Amino acid sequence: MMVLKISTVLLAFVLGADHQVPTTSLHPPIVLRDRGGELVMDSGQPISTSVSCGKCHDTDFIQRHSYHASLDIDRTVDVGSLDGYRPWDYGRGGVGRWNPLTYRYLTPPGQQTLRMGIADWIRLQGRWHIGGGPALRGFGQVPLDEQVASSDVSSVDPNHQVFDPKDGQLRAWDWQQSGVVEMNCFLCHVDHPDNAARIEQLEAGKFGWANTATLAKTGLVEPSGEGWTYHRDAFEEDGSVTTEHLPLRKPTSAHCGQCHGLTHDGEEPLELKLSLRQWSTATKGQVFSAQRISDSAANIEGKEELTRPWDAHAQAMLDCRSCHFSINNPAEFRSSDRNRPKHLSYEPRRLTLSEYLRQPSHQFAKGQTAQGSIAGHLAGTMRRCEDCHDAPSTHDWLPYQAVHFERLSCEACHISQSFAPAIEQVDWTLVDTNGQPPTDWRGWKRDANGQALVTGFEPVLLPRSDLNGRARLFPINLVSVWYWVAGAEQPLPVRESDLQRAFLPNGIYHPELAAVLDADDDGQLSRRELRLDTSDKVAVAKRLLTEIGVSQPHIVGELQPYELHHGVGPGRDAIRDCEACHAKTSRLTQPISLADYLPGGVMPSPIGGTDVIFAGSFNDGPTEGESNTSLSWRPNLREADFYVLGHDDWPWVNVLGVLSILGTLIGTMIHAGLRIRHGRWWLDHDHPLESEQ
Amino acid sequence: MTERVLIYTPYERFWHWAQAAGIMMLVLTGAVIHWPGSIGVLPFSLAVSIHNVLGFLLLINAFLGLFYYVATGAIRQYLPEPHDFVSLGAAQLMYYMRGIFRGDPHPLEKTSRRRLNPLQQITYLVILNVLMPLQLITGLLMWSGQMQPGILSWVGGLPLVAAVHTLGAWAFVTFTIMHIYLTTTGRTPLSNLIAMITGFETLPKSRPEAANQESTSQSTPNSINEVVT
Numbered sequence: 001m002m003v004l005k006i007s008t009v010l011l012a013f014v015l016g017a018d019h020q021v022p023t024t025s026l027h028p029p030i031v032l033r034d035r036g037g038e039l040v041m042d043s044g045q046p047i048s049t050s051v052s053c054g055k056c057h058d059t060d061f062i063q064r065h066s067y068h069a070s071l072d073i074d075r076t077v078d079v080g081s082l083d084g085y086r087p088w089d090y091g092r093g094g095v096g097r098w099n100p101l102t103y104r105y106l107t108p109p110g111q112q113t114l115r116m117g118i119a120d121w122i123r124l125q126g127r128w129h130i131g132g133g134p135a136l137r138g139f140g141q142v143p144l145d146e147q148v149a150s151s152d153v154s155s156v157d158p159n160h161q162v163f164d165p166k167d168g169q170l171r172a173w174d175w176q177q178s179g180v181v182e183m184n185c186f187l188c189h190v191d192h193p194d195n196a197a198r199i200e201q202l203e204a205g206k207f208g209w210a211n212t213a214t215l216a217k218t219g220l221v222e223p224s225g226e227g228w229t230y231h232r233d234a235f236e237e238d239g240s241v242t243t244e245h246l247p248l249r250k251p252t253s254a255h256c257g258q259c260h261g262l263t264h265d266g267e268e269p270l271e272l273k274l275s276l277r278q279w280s281t282a283t284k285g286q287v288f289s290a291q292r293i294s295d296s297a298a299n300i301e302g303k304e305e306l307t308r309p310w311d312a313h314a315q316a317m318l319d320c321r322s323c324h325f326s327i328n329n330p331a332e333f334r335s336s337d338r339n340r341p342k343h344l345s346y347e348p349r350r351l352t353l354s355e356y357l358r359q360p361s362h363q364f365a366k367g368q369t370a371q372g373s374i375a376g377h378l379a380g381t382m383r384r385c386e387d388c389h390d391a392p393s394t395h396d397w398l399p400y401q402a403v404h405f406e407r408l409s410c411e412a413c414h415i416s417q418s419f420a421p422a423i424e425q426v427d428w429t430l431v432d433t434n435g436q437p438p439t440d441w442r443g444w445k446r447d448a449n450g451q452a453l454v455t456g457f458e459p460v461l462l463p464r465s466d467l468n469g470r471a472r473l474f475p476i477n478l479v480s481v482w483y484w485v486a487g488a489e490q491p492l493p494v495r496e497s498d499l500q501r502a503f504l505p506n507g508i509y510h511p512e513l514a515a516v517l518d519a520d521d522d523g524q525l526s527r528r529e530l531r532l533d534t535s536d537k538v539a540v541a542k543r544l545l546t547e548i549g550v551s552q553p554h555i556v557g558e559l560q561p562y563e564l565h566h567g568v569g570p571g572r573d574a575i576r577d578c579e580a581c582h583a584k585t586s587r588l589t590q591p592i593s594l595a596d597y598l599p600g601g602v603m604p605s606p607i608g609g610t611d612v613i614f615a616g617s618f619n620d621g622p623t624e625g626e627s628n629t630s631l632s633w634r635p636n637l638r639e640a641d642f643y644v645l646g647h648d649d650w651p652w653v654n655v656l657g658v659l660s661i662l663g664t665l666i667g668t669m670i671h672a673g674l675r676i677r678h679g680r681w682w683l684d685h686d687h688p689l690e691s692e693q
Numbered sequence: 694m695t696e697r698v699l700i701y702t703p704y705e706r707f708w709h710w711a712q713a714a715g716i717m718m719l720v721l722t723g724a725v726i727h728w729p730g731s732i733g734v735l736p737f738s739l740a741v742s743i744h745n746v747l748g749f750l751l752l753i754n755a756f757l758g759l760f761y762y763v764a765t766g767a768i769r770q771y772l773p774e775p776h777d778f779v780s781l782g783a784a785q786l787m788y789y790m791r792g793i794f795r796g797d798p799h800p801l802e803k804t805s806r807r808r809l810n811p812l813q814q815i816t817y818l819v820i821l822n823v824l825m826p827l828q829l830i831t832g833l834l835m836w837s838g839q840m841q842p843g844i845l846s847w848v849g850g851l852p853l854v855a856a857v858h859t860l861g862a863w864a865f866v867t868f869t870i871m872h873i874y875l876t877t878t879g880r881t882p883l884s885n886l887i888a889m890i891t892g893f894e895t896l897p898k899s900r901p902e903a904a905n906q907e908s909t910s911q912s913t914p915n916s917i918n919e920v921v922t
Contacts, residue, residue: 399738399741399742399839400838400839401839402838402839402840402841402842403838403839403842406842578729578736578737578738578741579729579730579736579737582726582729582737583729583730583737584728584729638852641850641852643850643851643852643855645726645727645741645835645851645855646726646727646728646729646737648852648855649727649855649856649859650852650856650859653856653859653860653863654859654863656860656863657859657860657862657863657864657866657867658863660863660864660867661863661866661867661870664867664870664871665870668870668871668874671789671874672874672877674794675793675794678794678795678796680793680794680795680796681877681882
């Protein structure tokens with residue numbers, strides 16, 4: 001017992017030491033240089049992370065070994081050649097796989113029409129990109145500002161052209177002026193990166209300054225005119241900056257959260273926002289924070305009782321790196337089962353620390369999810385639940401462990417609820433006056449005072465084939481999306497700018513569209529009116545699109561699965577009640593709402609490439625063609641070869657059984673009745689035994 | 694003239710009632726598993742545990758019973774004799790359909806050495822050799838699924854095995870209803886039931902031909918006749 005106590009104290013000390021961010025960084029001073037190798041304090045040019053950090057680290061290796069940078073642009077395929085994907089998809093990763101939630105289609109080389117070039121992609125999508133990859137080289141092999149662009153603007157070149165929505169013309173992009181975006185080391189390795197300043201530069205098309213702007217909070221730089229200036233007094237004479245001004249260290253969860261979703265490690269009450277900018281939070285309701293839900297600033301239903309943390313792993317002082325480590329980090333390295341001989345349980349061959357510091361792979365260990373199809377070759381490299389937790393010993397109360405572990409992911413019971421809202425429906429068949437699609441979120445409502453009250457939601461449980469070929473149940477948020485597609489032979493989603501031109505000419509709704517949408521004739525279009533839920537409305541919208549030159553517009557609906565893997569609660573909050581699943585009203589077949597209405601009466605189709613088995617059916621009424629009705633998805637796991645005792649049965653077996661019993665009962669009653677009627681119930685009544693004795 | 698005859702030995706009665714109680718509890722707990730919440734406060738997990746334990750007890754009891762009946766030769770009671778089986782079976786059927794209403798005597802007089810008529814023999818053969826093994830095997834397969842899911846999958850998976858098991862359960866319930874009703878067709882409505890409780894049944898003293906028939910048939914060696922006059 002004493003040993004246990006001492007161990008606990010030591011563990012707390014070690015973990016505590018790791019959790020407390022040291023006040024000083026161990027990183028040596030770094031000389032900041034521009035792309036030409038000049039000291040930035042002298043040249044005044046943007047900082048080149050490749051050159052500055054490249055003095056000690058192999059930045060070219062890092063950029064080429066990072067799917068965060070490449071977004072799989074090096075793994076693209078021919079347009080429309082991926083089974084189950086959209087006809088215009090040309091990859092499985094961030095580049096090549098279109099997502100209607102962001103509605104950004106980066107035109108691949110070889111297409112006849114330009115939807116969006118690299119430059120526009122950086123402006124619109126760069127907030128979620130670390131730099132490097134397409135932001136540095138586009139679809140080419142050398143940096144964009146070193147590529148020779150064709151002078152012929154009549155031929156489509158996504159690397160060097162942008163589409164001007166005002167006149168529908170192509171414009172050449174001047175990479176020399178804008179600069180390119182190198183992989184931004186500062187965004188993840190500086191203590192307090194200024195992500196807002198970085199994004200501002202990206203959106204302004206000042207790509208070269210984006211990485212420099214990330215240091216806005218360090219006191220090294222400040223905006224000046226069109227660019228940024230350096231504070232010379234913060235630099236040493238040799239052009240280096242000390243860690244006092246530029247504290248560099250390993251990334252924390254907060255760094256990852258800048259792009260991935262809401263992370264929170266401060267004392268101040270956590271705030272929730274309904275914003276797609278917090279991607280994982282928006283799509284899954286995930287929050288990575290050690291803070292108790294009851295301590296957050298959000299108006300959450302039953303908040304006082306919710307003393308659990310937003311994420312038990314965050315509370316346990318884990319961060320993203322704990323599971324999503326660099327795959328060649330010698331401290332974390334795990335050889336792949338595919339490459340390791342079966343007799344080898346430990347791979348001693350690994351990099352030395354100095355080798356790792358020189359070439360740290362930025363391929364981070366990743367899992368396998370329905371939504372995360374990027375870097376598929378790295379799927380399953382991360383540390384999963386079973387790598388840390390000895391589930392059999394902690395689930396000794398659970399009968400039939402093997403069956404449960406075979407069929408259920410840990411998340412199925414341990415992330416039974418999300419306490420933050422998530423997107424439910426996105427309707428790109430119309431846009432609001434900000435050019436954004438009407439979007440509905442699940443997990444919140446208006447309370448009696450009209451205030452937003454977060455209710456959270458229970459994800460649906462659907463089977464997904466894992467890397468071992470097993471179909472296990474995972475908690476999933478289903479997002480329904482509708483959008484217009486133009487063309488038949490080479491279909492493409494209708495451009496955002498075309499939607500605005502057709503529906504919002506001059507920034508206000510087209511009179512014909514407004515007239516047909518304004519159901520209460522009050523001259524205003526509320527959210528409930530902003531929907532194409534009748535054939536008349538669809539006809540008007542279609543005609544308006546056709547009038548601006550959109551060919552054969554038609555509405556397409558799709559269903560996107562987003563698996564929940566974070567937001568794990570403490571063990572006491574996990575589903576332990578057998579009858580939660582083993583009952584006729586089982587959690588396993590609990591429906592999830594998808595939409596309040598069907599845009600255009602079009603039923604959504606599950607997207608491909610997710611490995612999710614969409615076992616179940618749409619219900620709550622609607623069929624193809626019906627518009628003004630809600631839609632939900634009810635799982636039917638029997639279709640995926642799941643059979644849950646207490647929930648599933650064969651109706652014909654029961655019918656047969658009941659008929660058999662009824663027949664027997666009726667038969668015996670008739671027989672007994674006849675015996676009584678014939679006075680033969682007591683067969684020996686004529687010769688009572690007593691009289692014989 | 695009647696005699697009190699020991700029809701069932703103590704072990705046979707214990708075995709019977711143990712089986713009866715076990716099957717009844719299995720049906721009840723099985724119903725909870727099939728329709729959770731259907732039987733009062735018995736929770737699903739407890740029902741599963743009780744069902745599993747009872748299943749094994751029934752399995753043990755079945756093997757002990759098999760050993761007993763084989764070792765003592767009492768198993769012959771359950772084996773139809775080829776000769777006259779069809780005609781005797783038909784006679785028994787006709788008795789249940791017609792004779793019983795007219796007060797006809799049983800076609801086969803019950804004795805300690807021939808307790809079962811041909812219809813009972815064929816029924817018990819099916820129950821004990823088909824239905825019960827089927828339930829035990831399918832139950833074992835479902836139980837073993839917690840350790841070796843592969844075996845369960847190999848035989849068709851839970852959907853098939855559970856369906857067969859459930860069908861068997863319905864058959865057992867049906868049999869039990871019929872069985873209980875037929876116990877009332879003895880000399881008195883309760884005479885068969887009392888015999889299974891006390892072991893003794895008061896029967897008319899054996900006729901010479903019946904005695905002869907007994908002496909020529911394969912008798913149960915440990916059956917004891919106790920003449921009560």
